[in-house]
Amino acid sequence: MDNSQPLRLTQISKNFGAVQALKPLDLHVEPQEMIALLGPSGCGKTTTLRIIAGFENPDTGSVHIGDRDVTDLPPHRRGLGMVFQNYSLFPHMTVGENIAFGLKMRGIGKSDRTARTRSALSMVRLAQYEDRSIHQLSGGQQQRIALARSLVTDPAVLLLDEPLGALDKNLRESMQFELREIQNRLGITAIIVTHDQEEALTMSDRVAVMLDGQIVQISAPIDIYERPNSRFxxxxxxxxxxxxxxxxxxxxxxxxxxxxxxxxxxxxxxxxxxxxxxxxxxxxxxxxxxxxxxxxxxxxxxxxxxxxxxxxxxxxxxxxxxxxxxxxxxxxxxxxxxxxxxxxxxxxxxxxxxxxxxx
The missing domain is CATH 2.40.50 (OB fold (Dihydrolipoamide Acetyltransferase, E2P))
Incomplete structure (x- = not known):
């Protein structure tokens, strides 16, 4: 995979009625970089991710992926891969069918779908699970299948919304390393939303700490830990x-x-x-x-x-x-x-x- 693109948010803002969820916000993610949006509940990190994904429209500002202005495009036309906390896998489909679903919707032929699905399964070390039911998988295995499904379409940007929140502590820690290794190996631009400080520090190239709808500090993990700019x-x-x-x-x-x-x-x-x-x-x-x-x-x-x-x-x-x-x-x-x-x-x-x- 070599499809990574920069992501740029320019003066993005969002109100929900009288509540200002996002103040005008700028964010530039370099190609192949992973940035963590970190902050308490209600800080605006999920709203930011939903605007990038196309699930919410910003009141002001623009979203660019590479040279494309995608601000007004629907989610399926943005070239994104997405992994959510609940994985959103189809329970009536096999593992292979889940992974191939996005390719099928894009009109990819069966033989190509099969080859790419098997390649994605190998990438997450579940090659032998193609014909299994989702119900036969552990939480960690379901998380890997959700990741494989998001990557099989060769997205320009990967969005991760609390992807490890449903796992127990030991599995969550091992998956932090695994997700990071896959992201580095594929060289894909990625954003992870989390409220877990350890997860943000472990997995990202930079951490953007958010509060009250704005980024209050953004820096490399070691710098933001050792050189915080505020008491918060x-x-x-x-x-x-x-x-x-x-x-x-x-x-x-x-x-x-x-x-x-x-x-x-x-x-x-x-x-x-x-x-x-x-x-x-x-x-x-x-x-x-x-x-x-x-x-x-x-x-x-x-x-x-x-x-x-x-x-x-x-x-x-x-x-x-x-x-x-x-x-x-x-x-x-x-x-x-x-x-x-x-x-x-x-x-x-x-x-x-x-x-x-x-x-």
Whole structure:
């Protein structure tokens, strides 16, 4: 397959009565790129996907696939493949008939349909399942058949709407890798809609975090996790310790911040200039923090510790701060409840939230 095309949304917006589901939105997906639309319920990610698919008409803006303006085209003329959470397989058809259905609707001859169907089954490692009933398949197998059916027509863009939501945790994790491997091998442009942060980080080249009908940050998974631009993004992508303070000096991309709670001075990464004296918020991931015996860092008291399989989670109390902070450690530390500790972290993992400067 070498049919991948870029996808471009320009100033797309959508209202449902008095509710503005999408504010004017721009998005450009490169050929062979997979982008995850990630956000809470009601953020606009599903509406965006439905507009791309042609199931909803935008109030403003345009949708381009390659050089074609498909804004007003019906779904079947857009050259898309689609996989949904419930798979939408036909229960009265065999596996092979399900996969071949789209080819039959396009008038593809029987011999060609058979060859392409078998090729698609091999691609998802279910070659021996052509004559089976849908009811004989497990959830993971049904998901693969839905994927094969969406790809057999050689679409320009693949749309995935919560495709793994119906699977249990272990199968969902293995299918994340499998879907990603197939997408990379075929080189197909793809968009996945999900509310699962791990799924978005695992499967995409870039993550577009959405809130209130707009994209609030879009970046590579590691960058959006390690360099969130707002409190919402930092907390939505996982646990984050948020500190308030004031900027007291800057050298290059490092800002020295005095914490409001206890006056500790924390070097913090910043991507732009920060006025001296500005109120700021910084985020630090719990797994980046560590306990140490020296005098530097933040003084805290241990509230409790729980074991979470691959790490221990410590809940800490800071003087002058109402909310606890959390430290994740791969080993059980020799610290008792109510024990006094010092906590520090590398400067590079202390991130200034750019949208919170001056607030």
């Amino acid at each position: 993004v930092s907390e939505f992508l996982g646990t984050a310790n948020i500190f308030s303070g004031r900027a007291i000096g800057q050298a290059g991309d490092k800002v020295l911040v005095t914490l409001d709670e206890n006056g500790a001075r924390i070097p913090t990464h910043a991507s732009s200039q920060v006025p001296e004296g500005a109120s700021v918020k910084i985020a630090v991931r719990p797994e980046r923090m560590r306990f140490h015996d020296g005098p530097d860092g933040v003084a805290a008291k241990v509230r409790g510790v729980v074991f979470r399989g691959s790490y221990y989670a410590y809940e800490l109390e800071l003087p002058g701060r109402e909310d606890p902070i959390y430290v994740y450690s791969g080993e059980r530390e020799d610290i008792s409840a109510d024990g006094r500790v010092m906590v520090t972290w590398p400067d590079t993992y202390s991130i200034l939230l750019s949208e919170e400067v001056g607030r």
